[in-house]
Amino acid sequence: MAIRLDDRAPDFEARFSAFLTTKREVSADVDAAVADIIADVRARGDAALHDWTEKLDRFATRTRGLRVSEAEIDAAVAAVKPEVMDALKLARDRIESHHARQKPRDDRYTDAIGVELGSLWTAIEAVGLYVPGGTASYPSSVLMNAVPAKVAGVDRLVMVVPTPGGEINPLVLAAARLAGVDEVYRVGGAQAVAALAYGTETIRPVAKIVGPGNAYVAAAKRRVFGAVGIDMIAGPSEVLVIADRDNDPDWLAADLIAQAEHDKAAQSILITDDAALADAVEKAVEHQLAALPRGAIAAESWRDYGAVILVESLDAAAPLSDRVAPEHLELAVADPEAMLARIRNAGAVFVGHHTPEAVGDYVGGSNHVLPTARSARFSSGLGVLDFMKRTSILKVPPAALRQIGPAAIALAEVEGLGGHARSVSIRLE
């Protein structure tokens, strides 16, 4: 059973605040081990990759090669059922056309006094994409990370994926092919992150590393940050559903469970003004959990972190949701647009009764890599801008320098930076 909160209760604010700060993830302290692995890869390159892969993934890249060949990818693509391949293509196309709209435009202009300014956007030259192995090896995640990189114009998109015991998910290779990934290596963990950041004989270094991973991968990304860019470190997933009385409890229960099945640390929250609906949804959750393949995981998530929040009026829902700043927010209410206008902090909003969050995970077109753990207060989902950078342009003609130069000199002088002042004044003499 999820916890139940009621905003009419006198202790609501205290309980809601405590709920907000609940930690859902115990991060294993793997930093020392990761530091050793990174140092080894930097020192020994490919040899270190072979050794760590043999030890941790029980696979001999020394004889089989680090790189996944085009022939292997061809074989993987051939092994995927046509209807699944079609679904991947639909997803790829929809992600591509949505993200194409995110491409920023260069801005170059001359201001009133003749100074030329500008912001020029360029793609990052080379990006590494980490893909987990085993059961968390999701083709949809490959598309969500790789397609925006290619839309941005990344020249060299390099995927790494561990292949424990030599096993690789053919769907992941098919997704890589569809998304335009340029190189694939069968290496994972901190050793793969180190190879991407610093390079080895076989793997040339990249400038940024994205993609999800376990505690070792996350720790390695934190360690190499600075040498390369990294994306956010994703925490367990969450959904918040705001629902009025006119809802099918089974639909809402299905959405809460879909989130909960990800991980026992996932979180599903329902906010409603209708106590009868709340009861019906809780009953439907229990009922559906019994029939679900991943029911045990979902049940644990719902029991430990799930919440049903009863509010006197749905007017209270948007401000409460903003404090949660959910990764996913579903608006299952009569006038979702009016409520959307009041929402400030959310990774993605799913509007109306026929937009379950899961459709956004695959084929909606928007990205499913979204800010978790309340970070939607200050960050955005993955997008094209994460694969580009902006260069400022400044061009001051002599007449304009005479106009604004003296102010620069005055400020440099009060800041005690005589060399700065001199570099301007020497051009005004």
Add this chain to the structure above:
Amino acid sequence: MAIRLDDRAPDFEARFSAFLTTKREVSADVDAAVADIIADVRARGDAALHDWTEKLDRFATRTRGLRVSEAEIDAAVAAVKPEVMDALKLARDRIESHHARQKPRDDRYTDAIGVELGSLWTAIEAVGLYVPGGTASYPSSVLMNAVPAKVAGVDRLVMVVPTPGGEINPLVLAAARLAGVDEVYRVGGAQAVAALAYGTETIRPVAKIVGPGNAYVAAAKRRVFGAVGIDMIAGPSEVLVIADRDNDPDWLAADLIAQAEHDKAAQSILITDDAALADAVEKAVEHQLAALPRGAIAAESWRDYGAVILVESLDAAAPLSDRVAPEHLELAVADPEAMLARIRNAGAVFVGHHTPEAVGDYVGGSNHVLPTARSARFSSGLGVLDFMKRTSILKVPPAALRQIGPAAIALAEVEGLGGHARSVSIRLE
């Protein structure tokens, strides 16, 4: 003397590669001390702030108050010379009008099959701005951080600044007033970062912390990252100047020195195809250093990290510069636009002979908070987007769900996520 490289030398590639990986900063290991301070502020709030400020800044905030009053800011503004105030206002206005162009537009549209998608931008609600104390307390830096935040629409912009012995730079308070900072607190170091991240009785928490600081501040920002957003951790500053033969060596020398005077770990690089110009610039640097107030610092930077790179042809300059990915790049060549078109990795480019980097530090209008230490390969200077976040919108009408829902179900099933599949299929029954 700076090092001299020549791309005609057989060992050029080896020497240039080594030059690229030179570490310029020894980061002090203050992490344990910072962890203690943060834990103390979380546990004891204001009391901890008072104690640490008394101990580290020799100032009794317990009696004088943590918040800098409006009357104190009024007095600081009154103490600033009118011509300096005018220079700050010019800088503020120019930064504001340039950054206003960076505001992203919302995008909401309906695609060919009737799915509504969108990207909605909102400002971060509350942001903390760290301002160093003492000699590194720069009013220009206050403007460069605060103005974009206010342009973005941040509701609550909170400045913290240490006041060692009670001293505060009135220019910093004047800049804060001009930029629209909402609250100012006289507290610094890791304790200030902790207060901004977690809140105390007096300082309400923010969602993101920006601004430069010493090793303690940098370590504290790394530690609180996740609970709040942070900006990049800035390293020592650098400039790369590409110059053809038609240059005044004194001008170029002044620009190289302006960068070097920041910090003995700063870096100034000249790339030219003219050996005579290179010699003349080196001579001019030595000459100008003697007359500079911060000459000793600049001389140390130039000696330890400065470089003059001779190239056979200036065609080689852009690719070399891209490998450096300089924070600041000056193009002092006959056709700077042609060279600009070949540049990919640079924080900011200063185009033509009358655009010394220092004009961009103050009154150009573009931001002077830029990616250092080769991070322009993957990141951008500070801008309005750093104070906003994007929420994805997805709205699927029933007919469109019938069209794309089956693909979502197929992908959820091959990923082993039955709950995801169910949340879509239940709406198609």
